[in-house]
Amino acid sequence: MKEINLDYAAATPVDEKVLEAMLPFFTEHYGNPSSGHNLGEKPRQALEEARAEVGRLIGIEEPGKNKIIFTASASEANNLAIKGIVTAGKRRGNRIITSAIEHFSILNQLRSLEKEGYEIVKLPVDESGLVSPGQLKEALNDQTILVSIQVANTEIGTIQPIKELVAIATEQEIPFHSDATAAAGWIPLNVEALGVDMLTLAGDQLYGPKGAGALFVKRGIRLRPLIEGGIQEQGLRAGTENVPAIVGFGEAARLAYTHLQKRSEQVASFRDKLKESLFKEIPHLHLNGHPEKRLPWNLNISVEFVEGEALLMRLNMEGIYVSSGSSCTSQALKSSHVLDAIGSPPELAQGSLLLAAGLKSREEDIPGITEKMSEVASLLRKMSPLYHQYLKEAQNNANV
Amino acid sequence: MKEINLDYAAATPVDEKVLEAMLPFFTEHYGNPSSGHNLGEKPRQALEEARAEVGRLIGIEEPGKNKIIFTASASEANNLAIKGIVTAGKRRGNRIITSAIEHFSILNQLRSLEKEGYEIVKLPVDESGLVSPGQLKEALNDQTILVSIQVANTEIGTIQPIKELVAIATEQEIPFHSDATAAAGWIPLNVEALGVDMLTLAGDQLYGPKGAGALFVKRGIRLRPLIEGGIQEQGLRAGTENVPAIVGFGEAARLAYTHLQKRSEQVASFRDKLKESLFKEIPHLHLNGHPEKRLPWNLNISVEFVEGEALLMRLNMEGIYVSSGSSCTSQALKSSHVLDAIGSPPELAQGSLLLAAGLKSREEDIPGITEKMSEVASLLRKMSPLYHQYLKEAQNNANV
Amino acid sequence: MPMYSEKVMDHFTNPRNIGEVDDADGVGEVGNPVCGDMMKFTIKVKDNRIEDIKYFTFGCGAAIAVSSMVSEMARGKTLEEALKITNKQVAEELGGLPGNKMHCSNLGADALHKAIHDYMEKQGAKK
Amino acid sequence: MPMYSEKVMDHFTNPRNIGEVDDADGVGEVGNPVCGDMMKFTIKVKDNRIEDIKYFTFGCGAAIAVSSMVSEMARGKTLEEALKITNKQVAEELGGLPGNKMHCSNLGADALHKAIHDYMEKQGAKK
Numbered sequence A, B: 001m002k003e004i005n006l007d008y009a010a011a012t013p014v015d016e017k018v019l020e021a022m023l024p025f026f027t028e029h030y031g032n033p034s035s036g037h038n039l040g041e042k043p044r045q046a047l048e049e050a051r052a053e054v055g056r057l058i059g060i061e062e063p064g065k066n067k068i069i070f071t072a073s074a075s076e077a078n079n080l081a082i083k084g085i086v087t088a089g090k091r092r093g094n095r096i097i098t099s100a101i102e103h104f105s106i107l108n109q110l111r112s113l114e115k116e117g118y119e120i121v122k123l124p125v126d127e128s129g130l131v132s133p134g135q136l137k138e139a140l141n142d143q144t145i146l147v148s149i150q151v152a153n154t155e156i157g158t159i160q161p162i163k164e165l166v167a168i169a170t171e172q173e174i175p176f177h178s179d180a181t182a183a184a185g186w187i188p189l190n191v192e193a194l195g196v197d198m199l200t201l202a203g204d205q206l207y208g209p210k211g212a213g214a215l216f217v218k219r220g221i222r223l224r225p226l227i228e229g230g231i232q233e234q235g236l237r238a239g240t241e242n243v244p245a246i247v248g249f250g251e252a253a254r255l256a257y258t259h260l261q262k263r264s265e266q267v268a269s270f271r272d273k274l275k276e277s278l279f280k281e282i283p284h285l286h287l288n289g290h291p292e293k294r295l296p297w298n299l300n301i302s303v304e305f306v307e308g309e310a311l312l313m314r315l316n317m318e319g320i321y322v323s324s325g326s327s328c329t330s331q332a333l334k335s336s337h338v339l340d341a342i343g344s345p346p347e348l349a350q351g352s353l354l355l356a357a358g359l360k361s362r363e364e365d366i367p368g369i370t371e372k373m374s375e376v377a378s379l380l381r382k383m384s385p386l387y388h389q390y391l392k393e394a395q396n397n398a399n400v
Numbered sequence C, D: 001m002p003m004y005s006e007k008v009m010d011h012f013t014n015p016r017n018i019g020e021v022d023d024a025d026g027v028g029e030v031g032n033p034v035c036g037d038m039m040k041f042t043i044k045v046k047d048n049r050i051e052d053i054k055y056f057t058f059g060c061g062a063a064i065a066v067s068s069m070v071s072e073m074a075r076g077k078t079l080e081e082a083l084k085i086t087n088k089q090v091a092e093e094l095g096g097l098p099g100n101k102m103h104c105s106n107l108g109a110d111a112l113h114k115a116i117h118d119y120m121e122k123q124g125a126k127k
Ligand SMILES: Cc1ncc(COP(=O)(O)O)c(C=O)c1O
Pocket: A230, A238, A239, A240, B009, B073, B074, B075, B076, B078, B103, B105, B150, B152, B153, B154, B179, B180, B181, B182, B202, B204, B327, B328
C-alpha cells in the first residue's frame, strides 16, 4: 500500500545531510564538550557552529551578540522562558499575558502559575485565529511581567502580527516571548527586527532530529535555569549537551535557512492544490485558520458531520496519515482548544483534520488523496446521525 | 600519535550495536509516538521496549509495575526528582538531606531551594567518601521531606551503603532519591531490594547516546513535572520524546545488563593494574576514595606538588586524556568539592586526576601510560616551588 | 490505534447493522456533538424480542465499535435481557477499551436502553 | 585548552627560564596552594637592570605560561621599567587569557614586583 504522510507537523524525518553531519558525533567525536582535553574540542566547536546556524535562521548575524540556549525540546524551551523569567523575579508583578491558542507547553505551565497566584490573561483570537493588538494593549498593566504569544499556530497555521504585538509590549518595557516552533524554517524570522526578547524553536520541525530545541534570549533578560547543575549553556541549562542532536539541529537550520523560500513555496503550492482538490470534490468542508496569513505547509479543514479520530483511523487504513486536533494531544478527548478559541462550532471542531505538507509531499498524489478522503468522508457520513438529520432538513426545505 | 582515553567518565562512545538500533528511528521510523496513525506505532513500541530494558537494568522485572520517566540527561532527572517532589508539596516540612559529595545537579538546585527557605543538610563524608548511616539518622527530623544520596561518586568512585541508608529514611517514611548515574551498568542495582523511591541514571555513561536519562519513580511518589505541557511520560515530562536517543539508551541498558559482570571485571582489572604500575613508578602519589568500595572503572589519584590542569594539559599533549576534578566542572577554578569533603589537603586536591577506564582500555597500554605520566609529573615537579621546598626539607632532615 | 483491541478495530472497520430500521418501534438517542459523541439506535421489537436493531453514530473509533457491538449483542435478545447489557459487558466483549474511551461504552448501553424504554413507553401509551 | 591562545600554549609547552638564580638579589613569592596557584621569582640585578630572572610555579596552564612570559618581559629591563609591567600587559602579550584565568596574570606581575621590592629593600638595608 502506498503510504502518504500528511502529518509532518507531528514529526519530520531527519534529512540525509543532517544525519550525515550527526553521525561522527556518536562514535568518533563522542567527547564531552566540557572536557579540557582534545576529545572535548570537536564537540565544543560543533556546538558553537550549530549555535551560529540556529542563530542565523532567526536573524542573528553575530553569533556572540545574543544567546541561544539549547534545550531538548520546544516544550523545554517554552518552560525555560516562562518559568525562567518568572522565577528570576527581576520584575515585580504577577500578570502574564498569553493567547488562547498557545501550545500546551505554554498554557499548562501558566495554569500551574495561576494556581500559585499569578494572574494569567489569555487573549481571545478572532475567527481566523488572530490576536488583536488593541486587546493586547488593553490587557497590559503595571503588574505585567511577561507576554508570550506564538509566531504561528501549528494546528490552524495562523501567523500573528508579532512585530506589532511586540512593539506594544516593548513600549511599556514588558518582556515578550514568542513560540516560533511551528514557524521557524518556514517563514523568515528576524529576532532583531521583530524585537522579541525570547524565542522558542526546535529542530524536529525542520528535518532535524528529535531532542534539540532552542531558546533565544536577548541580552539583559535574566532567567533562572529550569535544570540546575553544571555551567553548560551559559549556566542556563545544566547537563551534558546532546552534541549529535544539536549538530543535527544546526545542519537542519542551515538547510532551512538556505532553502527557506524554495521550501515554503513548494509546500504552499502542494497545500493550495490539495485544498482546491478537496474542496472541489468533497462537499461540506470548512477551512480553519486564516485564509492568507498562514504557514505555508498548513491546511486545516473540518469535515462536517463526522468526527476526526474516526476519519484519522479510516485514512490510516488507507495509508494516509493525518492528525485530528493538535498532533500532540490526539490522545486526549476533547476537541482542540484552538478550534474552540476561533469559535468553531463543536460538531465542526470535532471533525477537524490537520493536513501538514512536507518536503516529500507530491502533487501527483493529490487525486489519490482526494479520492480516499472523499470515500472515507462518505462512509462515515453514511453512519452519522448528524448527516441524516441534515439530509432530512434539506429535503424538508426543498419540499417547502 | 597514539591516543589513550582515560576519561570515560566524561563521555563514552556510542556502542556500534546501540547506534545500529537507533538509526532506523531517524529516517524510517521517524514518527511521533503520540500520533494516532501507523507512523506513531513503531516509535511508541520502541519507547516501551526501551523503558523495559532500562527498568531491567535497575531490577524492575515487570515493566508496568513502576515508572521510568525518560529525560534528556541525568541532570534533568535529578532536577525532576528533587524539585518535582518539593513542588508537588505532598509532604509538610522544609528539610532536605543530602551528602557533601553529590553532583552539582543535586547541590546547585539545593542551594536554590535553600534561598527559598528550605533547610539543606549536607552530610559530611569520611576520608574515603562514605556517608555515615548514624549521621543520617541523626539528621532526620519530622520536617524532613526528602533524602538524596548518590549510589556512587563519579569522581572518587566511592560506593555508598545505600540499602542501609534507605532503610533509615524509610523507617520514618521519608522519600529517598539516589543518583545512580555513575553506578548504573557497572554494579548490580535493584531498586526494589534497595528500597529507593527514586533513582537517576543516564545512557551516556554506559555506551549509550547523549540526550537520554531516566528517573525511576516508585508508585505512590507524586511529582510535579519540571517541563509542563503535553501528556508524554505519564504527564511527568512534556515534549516530544527523543525516540532515537531513548532507543539507544534501551539498547545500551540491555547490553550493560547482559554483560555487567564481565564488563566490571574487565575495567577493574585494567584499573587495578594501572594503579599498581603508577604507584610503583611514580613517587608521591595518593589514592583518593575508598580502597575497596569503589566503582570498578574509577581510579582517582593526587600527584603531589603539581596542579591538575597542568597535568591534564601535558598529558593531553601526549595523547592521554584524563580529567582533573569533576569532569563536568573542569572549567571551574577551585579544587573539587568532593576532594574538599574527604579532607584532602588543598595542595593534593589541586593535583587530583580522575582516570576513568572504559571497555576499550587495554592493559598493554599501561607501561606507556605510566611512562608518560611519570615524565609529565617529573617535568611539572621540576618547576614546582612545592617540590623544591620538599626536596630542601628532605635534605635538611637527612643532614640532621 | 494500537491502544485499540483487535475486536474494536474489527468493529470499527466493518461496523455491523448501520442504519435506521423502518418504522422503528423504539428510538434511543444519546449524546451530542458538544460532548463529542452521539448515537441513535432504532429497534424493531417482535414477541418481546429485539428483532432488528440499527444505529447511526457520530464519534470516534471506539464509539463506532461500541455501537456495532451493542447492536450485535442486543439483536435477538428479549427486552429484559437487553436491558441487562451493561457498559462493562460491552467493553469486555470488545476486548477492553482504553481508559479515556470508557465513556463510549456507557453511551452505547445508554442508547440501547433508551430505545427499549422508548418502545415500552409507546406500548404503555397504546394500551 | 582551545580556550587558551597559541601564545599561552607555546609558553606552557616550552616554559622559559625555569629555576632559581644562584645567589638571588631579590625573591618574590605569591600565592599558596590553598588559593590554587603559587609562584616564586628570583632575580639577579646588575646596573639597575634585571640581568637574570627565574621562577618556580605551582599552578594551572595559565599560571605556568604567565610565569614564563613575565620572565621574558622583565629580563633586561630596568627595575623602574619592570615595575611598570602590569597584569594587563602580561595577559595582552599572551594573546589574552580566559576570564576565569585572569587572576593568574595578577599573580605573575605581583611576584615580579615583590622580587624587585625585595631587592630594593635589601639594597636599602645594605646602605
Ligand atoms: C553522579 C552524576 N550525576 C549526574 C551527572 C550529570 O550528568 P549529565 O551532565 O549527563 O546531566 C553526572 C555527570 O557526570 C554525574 O557524574
